[in-house]
Amino acid sequence: MGLSRASSxxxxxxxxxxxxxxxxxxPLFLPRFFIYLTALVLLTGLLAxxxxxxxxxxxxxxxxxxxxxxxxxxGLSLMLIKTxxxxxxxxxxxxxxxxxxxxxxxxxxxxLSKLYFGMxxxxxxxxxxxxxxxxxxxxxxxxxxxxxxIPQLFSSVTGSYYFTLVVTFFCMVILYFIVHSPFGRILxxxxxxxxxxxxxxxRVRLQQLIALVIAGFFAGVAGGLFxxxxxxxxxxxxxxxxxxxxxxxxxxxxxxxxxxxxxxxAIIVCLRALVGGYTEFWTLALAIIxxxxxxxxxEGALGxxxxxxxxxxxxxxxxx
Amino acid sequence: MLKVNDIQKSxxxxxxxxxxxxxxxxGEIVAVIGPNGxxxxxxxxxxxxxxxxxxxxxxxxxxxxxxxxxxxxxxxxLSLSYQxxxxxxxxxxxxxxxxxxxxxxxxAFDFFTPSRNVAVPETDEILASVGLLGVRDRxxxxxxxxxxxxxxxxxxxxxxxxxxxxxxxxxxxSPEETFATISLLEKLNKEGLTILFCEHDIELVxxxxxxxxxxxxxxxxxxxxxxxxxxxxxxxxxxxxGSD
Numbered sequence: 001m002g003l004s005r006a007s008s009x010x011x012x013x014x015x016x017x018x019x020x021x022x023x024x025x026x027p028l029f030l031p032r033f034f035i036y037l038t039a040l041v042l043l044t045g046l047l048a049x050x051x052x053x054x055x056x057x058x059x060x061x062x063x064x065x066x067x068x069x070x071x072x073x074x075g076l077s078l079m080l081i082k083t084x085x086x087x088x089x090x091x092x093x094x095x096x097x098x099x100x101x102x103x104x105x106x107x108x109x110x111x112l113s114k115l116y117f118g119m120x121x122x123x124x125x126x127x128x129x130x131x132x133x134x135x136x137x138x139x140x141x142x143x144x145x146x147x148x149x150i151p152q153l154f155s156s157v158t159g160s161y162y163f164t165l166v167v168t169f170f171c172m173v174i175l176y177f178i179v180h181s182p183f184g185r186i187l188x189x190x191x192x193x194x195x196x197x198x199x200x201x202x203r204v205r206l207q208q209l210i211a212l213v214i215a216g217f218f219a220g221v222a223g224g225l226f227x228x229x230x231x232x233x234x235x236x237x238x239x240x241x242x243x244x245x246x247x248x249x250x251x252x253x254x255x256x257x258x259x260x261x262x263x264x265x266a267i268i269v270c271l272r273a274l275v276g277g278y279t280e281f282w283t284l285a286l287a288i289i290x291x292x293x294x295x296x297x298x299e300g301a302l303g304x305x306x307x308x309x310x311x312x313x314x315x316x317x318x319x320x
Numbered sequence: 321m322l323k324v325n326d327i328q329k330s331x332x333x334x335x336x337x338x339x340x341x342x343x344x345x346x347g348e349i350v351a352v353i354g355p356n357g358x359x360x361x362x363x364x365x366x367x368x369x370x371x372x373x374x375x376x377x378x379x380x381x382x383x384x385x386x387x388x389x390x391x392x393x394x395x396x397x398l399s400l401s402y403q404x405x406x407x408x409x410x411x412x413x414x415x416x417x418x419x420x421x422x423x424x425x426x427x428a429f430d431f432f433t434p435s436r437n438v439a440v441p442e443t444d445e446i447l448a449s450v451g452l453l454g455v456r457d458r459x460x461x462x463x464x465x466x467x468x469x470x471x472x473x474x475x476x477x478x479x480x481x482x483x484x485x486x487x488x489x490x491x492x493x494s495p496e497e498t499f500a501t502i503s504l505l506e507k508l509n510k511e512g513l514t515i516l517f518c519e520h521d522i523e524l525v526x527x528x529x530x531x532x533x534x535x536x537x538x539x540x541x542x543x544x545x546x547x548x549x550x551x552x553x554x555x556x557x558x559x560x561x562g563s564d
Contacts, residue, residue, distance in 0.1 A: 177431065177432045177434075178431050178432075180434055180435060180436075181430055181431050181432055181433055181434065181435055182422045182427040182428065182430040182433065182435045182438050183428065183429055183430060183431050184435065185415065185418070185419060185422065185435040186419060186422060186423065186428050188408075188410070188411070189408050189411065189415075189419040192408045192409060192410050192411065193406065193407070193408050193409070195370070195390075195406065196402075196406045196407065196408065196475070197419070198389065198390040198391045198394075199368060199370070199390045199391075199394060199399070199400050200391075200394060200399070200419065200420040200423050200424075200475060200476075200478060200479050201391045201394035201395050201420075201423040201424060201479050202391055202419075202423045202428060203391050203428070204391070207428060210429070256410075
């Protein structure tokens with residue numbers, strides 16, 4: 001048992017090390033488009049992982065997570081365009097704005113559960129989207145903000161890639177610690193049984209609210225990274241259709257696993273970029289994958305592999 | 321220790337608890353009995369904060385806990401074990417109890433210590449005391465019904481209660497499991513834990529409880545030692561069966 005846990009950890013660390021090494025040297029070998037695509041995968045993966053803190057580990061139907069992504073992107077863009085404050089400050093201000101909005105929306109939504117939570121969040125998120133979409137003088141309205149003056153160090157494709165890689169890595173490490181901390185364990189307990197959680201002394205709503213704020217903050221970080229890679233921010237970043245895509249990423253990769261959403265993000269971002277290059281009906285491929293997933297891999301791709309791995313690692317199959 | 325005064329609770333037009341009075345002193349084992357629908361489980365849910373009463377007050381160690389939320393009541397030293405198994409199904413046995421311990425020792429907002437290293441000896445000690453240490457790493461959904469009922473109690477013990485409320489602790493258990501559970505509860509009581517429980521097995525109640533409160537149609541009709549309750553004519557007619 002102890003041996004299987006140790007070997008499982010060793011395999012995970014080996015995969016992580018090889019992955020990081022490959023990502024670090026990727027710009028030396030890959031064409032510019034694939035460097036850009038990998039950066040997009042990384043930041044979208046961070047965004048999906050932040051959603052999964054609320055959705056997979058917290059059991060909260062966060063149906064409009066992209067609002068916090070968009071706010072992070074607009075926060076950074078507006079600061080870089082309209083102020084002369086140090087540019088790096090924008091990378092803090094954007095996520096903080098997202099976290100504050102997550103706090104406000106969370107206070108309103110956390111009193112409800114499941115679908116009611118999700119529907120109310122969808123409504124509140126749509127209000128934020130409308131403000132961004134119509135406020136031409138400040139946000140650029142439906143045109144968005146383009147040509148954002150990104151700090152020179154990160155403005156090249158390679159520069160933005162390495163910046164995205166480093167920030168994503170540190171954010172993922174922090175999120176990993178949070179998920180595996182006592183806070184994360186209690187959050188998962190609330191997901192499984194909120195009534196029982198309250199009866200053992202847990203402040204259910206406060207715990208959920210803090211998880212929402214953390215998820216909102218990291219979505220804001222991902223928004224800032226998107227601006228760094230793309231040089232622009234637009235209202236579609238806050239749209240509920242993007243939120244739906246993020247939920248699919250979590251389901252696809254495995255919403256009870258930590259790295260599942262990153263895998264889901266990689267599949268969908270690559271699918272859109274590669275299949276989308278040949279046909280505008282790329283979502284057809286997505287729909288087929290989704291149907292296969294629901295029927296054959298309800299725990300998601302990584303969830304499936306984890307189950308197989310744990311099944312082999314433990315003789316009984318019941319031991320976690 | 322616990323005082324329940326004139327509690328009333330209705331659901332629409334149905335009055336589940338009409339007038340319930342109950343007193344539990346430190347170190348006692350008190351049973352609440354009554355036929356199905358007498359209001360026992362509703363009363364327990366009111367005491368533990370899961371339901372708000374329409375009328376009446378509840379005090380615990382002199383403090384009014386009537387309008388408190390379940391998590392606040394738990395922190396005052398009162399813990400509930402449910403009638404229907406109510407555990408964290410996706411977690412291991414160890415994690416189920418650890419969650420309760422983490423909450424009690426104030427680690428709910430610890431974001432960076434790996435949870436597998438926190439409160440381990442304390443959690444294992446509770447598991448050993450209830451006889452579940454051997455299955456600590458199993459997913460609790462795979463346990464037998466009897467083991468899950470014991471895990472229920474272990475989760476409640478994780479919050480180190482002064483008063484443990486058990487809603488039918490031996491329901492669905494085999495005779496062996498029932499015997500083991502009662503022995504465990506007797507041991508916990510000897511260690512200083514006060515116990516309030518309800519149970520359908522009348523013989524078990526009369527052999528285990530120090531005092532018994534009888535409920536009928538939402539009203540507490542008598543409260544006293546087992547012998548006194550057994551001799552009460554109203555109780556015999558209403559619940560135990562016949563006056564002879």
